[in-house]
Amino acid sequence: DAGGVPSPVQEMLDELHTRVRDVDAGEVATYIPALGKADPALFGLALATQDGHVYTAGDADTGFTIQSVSKPFVYALALHDRGLNAVLRRVGVEPTGEGFDALRLEAGTGRPLNPMVNAGAVVTASLVDGDDHGQRFQRIIDGLSAFAGRELRLDHEVLASEERTGDHNRALGYLLRNAGALRGDVNEAVGVYFRQCSIVVTARDLAVMAVTLAAGGVNPVTGRRVVGADTCEHVLAVMATSGTYDFAGEWLLRTGLPAKSGVSGGLVAALPSQLGIGVYSPPLDRRGTSVRAIAACQELSARFGLHLMRPA
Ligand code: GLN
Numbered sequence: 001d002a003g004g005v006p007s008p009v010q011e012m013l014d015e016l017h018t019r020v021r022d023v024d025a026g027e028v029a030t031y032i033p034a035l036g037k038a039d040p041a042l043f044g045l046a047l048a049t050q051d052g053h054v055y056t057a058g059d060a061d062t063g064f065t066i067q068s069v070s071k072p073f074v075y076a077l078a079l080h081d082r083g084l085n086a087v088l089r090r091v092g093v094e095p096t097g098e099g100f101d102a103l104r105l106e107a108g109t110g111r112p113l114n115p116m117v118n119a120g121a122v123v124t125a126s127l128v129d130g131d132d133h134g135q136r137f138q139r140i141i142d143g144l145s146a147f148a149g150r151e152l153r154l155d156h157e158v159l160a161s162e163e164r165t166g167d168h169n170r171a172l173g174y175l176l177r178n179a180g181a182l183r184g185d186v187n188e189a190v191g192v193y194f195r196q197c198s199i200v201v202t203a204r205d206l207a208v209m210a211v212t213l214a215a216g217g218v219n220p221v222t223g224r225r226v227v228g229a230d231t232c233e234h235v236l237a238v239m240a241t242s243g244t245y246d247f248a249g250e251w252l253l254r255t256g257l258p259a260k261s262g263v264s265g266g267l268v269a270a271l272p273s274q275l276g277i278g279v280y281s282p283p284l285d286r287r288g289t290s291v292r293a294i295a296a297c298q299e300l301s302a303r304f305g306l307h308l309m310r311p312a
């Protein structure tokens with residue numbers, strides 16, 4: 001806002017928020033019982049630009065657990081700490097066409113198919129720097145905080161709920177260890193993943209995290225480098241092909257933006273060298289994507305011509 005003159009971006013965001021707020025479809029996830037308490041009316045929208053401006057509308061400062069939106073950022077940390085080839089040996093990059101929690105590993109290699117599904121995220125979390133699980137989680141929360149530009153914290157109620165109902169993820173952990181994809185104690189490895197999912201963020205945080213990837217690894221609000229530009233390129237590529245699981249094809253078709261969804265209703269989308277988008281709205285469609293996030297990103301993309309495949 002330059003001297004009280006409303007910016008066209010802010011006006012567009014407000015107008016979009018008002019319209020998409022009325023979209024009334026989808027279901028709040030309840031398989032992690034604490035997530036089921038979320039108010040389905042919540043709707044936060046944030047857009048951060050590469051020059052460090054952050055525009056918000058609605059409930060953009062409401063905290064919620066990051067869930068699977070953590071996966072691309074932890075993948076970035078693993079790539080930074082280990083290098084692309086070492087990470088590729090352990091986690092593939094092929095889309096699954098299946099849901100986030102599919103119990104399937106790559107035929108032949110035993111690797112998880114990609115880092116955006118739970119199986120891949122559990123292995124990815126085991127690859128960040130640290131001598132033990134405690135240090136690796138510290139690396140993860142510090143790294144995500146650097147992406148967000150503020151110190152992030154855990155939601156212990158959601159974490160406890162997630163641990164109580166996490167047998168499917170433990171089963172994935174045992175499947176991974178049986179295939180030789182994960183070493184050591186399964187509960188500890190899956191425990192790091194549960195904690196990473198229980199980190200609290202806002203839609204504003206997600207927009208800043210996304211624009212940090214779009215900007216090649218320097219957080220434009222803090223000016224601090226988090227990861228290298230090559231890492232961002234790799235993460236955005238995998239988000240484009242696998243970020244919304246079995247919806248990734250249609251998502252890319254409609255929005256043209258690399259993105260990642262999460263079961264609490266968060267979503268990040270990024271346009272390289274331009275901007276990051278963060279959305280929070282708990283009701284999900286049947287593939288686990290926030291219904292209002294789909295509507296908002298599709299409209300933003302159309303209105304501003306953001307589709308990456310769009311001929312100039
Ligand atoms: N913690 C959730 C789970 O593992 C994350 C899933 C998601 O956001 N899609 O089930």
